Amino acid sequence: MTNPQRFDHPVNVTRPIVPPLADYAAMLEGVWQHRVLTNDGVLLRELERRLSERLDAPHIALFSSGTVALQIAIAALGLVGEVITPAFTFPATPHALSWAGVSPVFADIDPVRLTIDPDAVERAITPRTTAILGVHVYGIPCDVDALAAVAARHDLRIVYDGAHCFDTRIVQAPIGGFGDATMLSFHATKLFHCAEGGALIVRDEAMLRRVKLLRNFGIADAQTVLVPGINAKMNELEAAMGLLVLDRVADEHAAREAVTATYRRRFAGIPGLRMPAALPDVSDSHQYAVLLVDDSEAGLSRDDLHEGLKSFNVFARPYFYPLCSEAPHYRGLPSAARANLPVSFRVSRQVLCLPYYGELGVAGAERVADIVVHLLSRGRR
Ligand SMILES: *Cc1c(COP(=O)(O)O)cnc(C)c1O
Numbered sequence: 001m002t003n004p005q006r007f008d009h010p011v012n013v014t015r016p017i018v019p020p021l022a023d024y025a026a027m028l029e030g031v032w033q034h035r036v037l038t039n040d041g042v043l044l045r046e047l048e049r050r051l052s053e054r055l056d057a058p059h060i061a062l063f064s065s066g067t068v069a070l071q072i073a074i075a076a077l078g079l080v081g082e083v084i085t086p087a088f089t090f091p092a093t094p095h096a097l098s099w100a101g102v103s104p105v106f107a108d109i110d111p112v113r114l115t116i117d118p119d120a121v122e123r124a125i126t127p128r129t130t131a132i133l134g135v136h137v138y139g140i141p142c143d144v145d146a147l148a149a150v151a152a153r154h155d156l157r158i159v160y161d162g163a164h165c166f167d168t169r170i171v172q173a174p175i176g177g178f179g180d181a182t183m184l185s186f187h188a189t190k191l192f193h194c195a196e197g198g199a200l201i202v203r204d205e206a207m208l209r210r211v212k213l214l215r216n217f218g219i220a221d222a223q224t225v226l227v228p229g230i231n232a233k234m235n236e237l238e239a240a241m242g243l244l245v246l247d248r249v250a251d252e253h254a255a256r257e258a259v260t261a262t263y264r265r266r267f268a269g270i271p272g273l274r275m276p277a278a279l280p281d282v283s284d285s286h287q288y289a290v291l292l293v294d295d296s297e298a299g300l301s302r303d304d305l306h307e308g309l310k311s312f313n314v315f316a317r318p319y320f321y322p323l324c325s326e327a328p329h330y331r332g333l334p335s336a337a338r339a340n341l342p343v344s345f346r347v348s349r350q351v352l353c354l355p356y357y358g359e360l361g362v363a364g365a366e367r368v369a370d371i372v373v374h375l376l377s378r379g380r381r
Contacts, residue, residue, distance in 0.1 A: 004370040007313040011368065013288075015357040016188040016195075017252055019244035027240040036236065039216075043239035047194075050246060055167055056174040057201040059208040062239070063215055066163050066185025066198030068232040070096040073181040073200055076210045077157050081128035086116045087325035087336065088344040089135040093161050094324045097133065105129070106325045106335040108343050114138065114276060117343070118146035122154075124335065131157040136175065137320075139165040139285020140276060144178040151179075159183070162201075165285040166192040166249070176201030181211075186242060191256075191287050192249050194242035197234050255358025256286040259365045263289050263354065266369035270376065272298025288319070289356040291372075292347070300379030302352050308375040314355060314368055321348040 031037065038044075044062060052060050063069040074083075074096055083097050087106040094104040107120040114137050121132055132151060134142040142160065151158050158179030162168075166184060168175040176182040186197035202208050213220060218229030267273045272294045278284060295301040300308075302318060309316050323344055325336035338345055355368055 004312065004367065004374050006311070007367070009313065011314045011355045011360070011364065013315060013317040013353050013355055014189050015359055016193055017191075017245050017248050017358075019241075019248065023244055024240060027244060028237070031236045031240065038233055038235035040233075041236040041239065043236045043243060044234055047234075047239045047242045047246070050243070051199065054246070055176055055201065057176045059202045059204060060176070061200050061202075061208060061211050061215065062186075062234045062242075063198045063200065063232045064234050064238075065196055065232075066161075066183050066187060067092040067096060068215075068230070069185075069198035069200045070159070070161060070183045071099055072211050072214045072230070072232055073159050073183060073202075074100045074102065075214055076202075076207060077131065077159065077180055079130045079157065079159075081130050082126060083131045083133050084116075084121050084124045084129060085133040086135055086137070086344065087323040087330075087341055088114065088137060088320050088348055089161065089324060090163065090320060091324055091327065092163075093133060093135055094330060098329070102130075103128075104133075104324075104330065104333070104335075106330075106333065106341060106344075108341045109137075109347065110143065111343050111347070112277070113140050113143065113279070114347060115140055115142040116147070118143055118150050121147065122150050125150075125154050125156075129154065129156060131159060133159045133161065134179070135161040135163075136165045136168070136285075138276065138290050139168050139287045140279065141165070141168065141170050141175060141178075141282055144170065148178070163187075163190065163198075164287040166190065166287075167283075168285045169283045171281040174201075181207070186238075191252060191285070192242075193245055194234065194238040197238050197242060252358045253286050255361070256356065257284070258362050259356060259358070259360055260284065260286070260289060262362050262365035263291075263369060266366070266373070267291065270298075270373070272296070272300075273372075273376075287356075289354045290319075291352045291354055292350045293352060294350060298376055298379070300376050302350050304379060305372065305375055306352055309368075309371060312371045314371060316355065317353045318348075318351055319353045321351065323348050
């Protein structure tokens with residue numbers, strides 16, 4: 001086989017959906033007329049209404065980021081003491097706990113789902129534990145039934161970091177319907193985005209009122225400030241982006257579906273390469289194309305593959321490496337010990353998120369796959 005061609009432009013792990021610039025300008029015309037740029041504006045309300053319908057989420061509120069949405073969920077539920085969470089996640093997950101003065105306690109992940117292991121959660125519970133903060137990593141849902149059972153046995157709250165799953169469903173039930181609250185991130189790197197933004201899907205009207213109060217300084221009306229809230233409001237420019245991106249999600253799903261199928265076909269049967277299997281009854285979140293590289297069989301380490309791809313102008317990302325528990329501010333925690341997180345350690349050294357966006361197309365995915373296969377065959381020699 002001839003050596004594959006280097007891409008002449010950088011191919012990154014993702015590429016955000018953007019609407020035509022003229023559509024964005026037209027969407028902002030009303031904003032220019034009213035001069036209401038933020039504070040529960042018309043477009044924000046419209047986006048909340050459309051997302052509520054689209055996601056089957058009767059109780060949804062939007063925020064300026066997913067991280068601050070998570071912080072508000074933690075505050076609204078009054079979480080204190082210790083909260084059990086995975087180390088195999090983006091740093092925002094444990095950081096949201098730290099900012100609330102809550103101690104993260106790391107629990108290991110399940111080797112198949114790559115999400116927090118309910119048995120490990122149960123072993124980590126102490127008298128100070130108040131909640132479980134699960135992460136639907138890569139949009140693969142946590143074992144929500146097993147976690148609900150653990151929470152019920154120990155009277156714990158459950159919050160989900162659903163940053164990777166926009167409109168995922170489990171047996172037709174929307175992902176936001178589990179636990180006390182689910183955070184979604186609408187950052188530009190996420191499938192559905194507002195450039196920056198996030199959401200909380202909560203279980204009832206009372207909690208929805210509370211999180212909306214917290215996002216606007218705790219101000220109930222001109223004379224009444226009820227709680228020490230914060231500024232976590234999404235503005236009209238972001239909501240306008242969201243409304244236009246929302247119209248393009250279905251096409252993006254279809255285009256990413258073709259990319260996923262290409263990668264799966266090309267990597268099937270190659271020793272040492274694995275893509276996490278789709279779970280039965282779970283819809284694909286279309287957020288990442290994840291490759292697990294077992295160097296003893298592949299003949300090449302994840303890091304060598306990552307570096308090798310760069311020389312072809314392909315910029316994959318080893319999400320999530322290093323583990324959150326390896327960061328200086330967490331590594332002293334007893335739960336951060338390597339012996340407590342064997343699966344997380346192994347998986348974090350194997351994962352590589354490949355370029356994954358609709359515009360890559362089947363042809364682009366074939367080229368990336370050619371390069372991966374070429375690097376592996378060279379590694380084996
Ligand atoms: C993106 C992401 C976040 C942070 O969301 P922001 O909207 O960027 O604040 C949190 N957790 C996970 C798992 C993420 O991937």
